[in-house]
Amino acid sequence: MTERIADILDELGGGHARPMAAAFLVNTVAPYLRADASDATRKSMLAAASDLVYLTGWMAMYEKAHGLGQRYYLQALRLAGEAEDHVTYCRTLRGMALQAADLRHAKRAQELADSAAEAGPKAGPRLRAFLTGQQAQGAALVGDKRRAFSHLAETADALSQADNRRDFVGGYDQAAYHFHVSSVLYALGDVRGSVTAMQESNRARPPMEKQGRAHANGLLAQRQLEVGQLEASCATWDDFLDDYAHLSSARADEHFGVLRRRLRPYLKSSRVREVYDRAADVARHKAA
Structure with a gap:
């Protein structure tokens, strides 16, 4: 269901996808989490729930419902912690870093991005790119040009090692990488460079991501x-x-x-x- 909602988000926008996600969480996921189950099954359910809660929080943040987005993010962290799901835990911290950047809390955006990267030290290359790309933006927002470009280099290197699998939630691809390059350049005052990088991002973007x-x-x-x-x-x-x-x-x-x-x-x-x-x-x- 999380994958289906992610598809609807890409195609029709958060205004359609988020109410569906919220209703599914209340009417279906919450009762599942109260059911009797083995420890392994319960952790698997908690991990699946944390993924959907993270996505719902991301949609709320994207739709400018920032307080609601923060509440979803905190719940996603709690569920991921109970599930011992380190991937969703660091992915959610990264989402909080993006929200802080969106709200122009530069220092907090940098701190959260660094915390997200530290929480996933054994992450695969695509997730590493997802995390270091956000670190690059955080560094740029506080004016640390050296760290920003260092993190972009790490991101490009990690992405070059990733497979071609498309992740429905928390994925990272060439379009996302060039978007981060554009964000870094814009934060550092290079508007023309930012324009060129955003054009590169659009050329790499899958057609379904409206x-x-x-x-x-x-x-x-x-x-x-x-x-x-x-x-x-x-x-x-x-x-x-x-x-x-x-x-x-x-x-x-x-x-x-x-x-x-x-x-x-x-x-x-x-x-x-x-x-x-x-x-x-x-x-x-x-x-x-």
């Missing part, structure tokens, strides 16, 4: 505008709208609001008006 692509394009379009690339920004906003029309996501809604605010001063441009009018059509269609 929510992730919408978020990446929302950031990319804003950064292109920052460096004066108005035409390129409009093209990216067009790509964003392709996905946004089919998504239910507070994060995508936030990007949509930025689109309308940031393009409004440029409405004398016919290309900008074209995108702006298309955005209005998409909004009307979603409201219908």
Whole structure:
């Protein structure tokens, strides 16, 4: 069920996937966890539950329900601890680091990312990449350029050793790596480099990841505008709208609001008006 919810998240957004996850946790998972079972079976159930709780917390964080996301994360840590599931434990700490970064608590983001990496010292290469990539962002947010690039190098090395298996929860691939490169460069003031890295991320992103692509394009379009690339920004906003029309996501809604605010001063441009009018059509269609 966690895998199915992760697929729905990619395809339709957290607005559809999170209520399903929450209902399944309350109506199905919680009764299972109260059932009699052998120690091995109970730990297996706790581990499976912690994975879904982590995913639900991630969706809440992504949808800007930060307090709820924190509560889910704490429950995921508790369940993973009882299950002795070190992978989900460090994955959840990493999710908390991402949330701290999103809330601009730079020092806390760095501390949580480092704690997550320390909690999984024997992790496989893909999980190591997942953890060190977040360490790179945490270091960049506090201005530690040397550590940020050192962690990016570790991430690239670990990812090169990983197999081609796609993890439904807590996975890490080339799209995620280049997204982290873009985040690091942007935090360190290299906006043009950040734009190039985000474009690399989009080229590597699997086609089914509509929510992730919408978020990446929302950031990319804003950064292109920052460096004066108005035409390129409009093209990216067009790509964003392709996905946004089919998504239910507070994060995508936030990007949509930025689109309308940031393009409004440029409405004398016919290309900008074209995108702006298309955005209005998409909004009307979603409201219908």
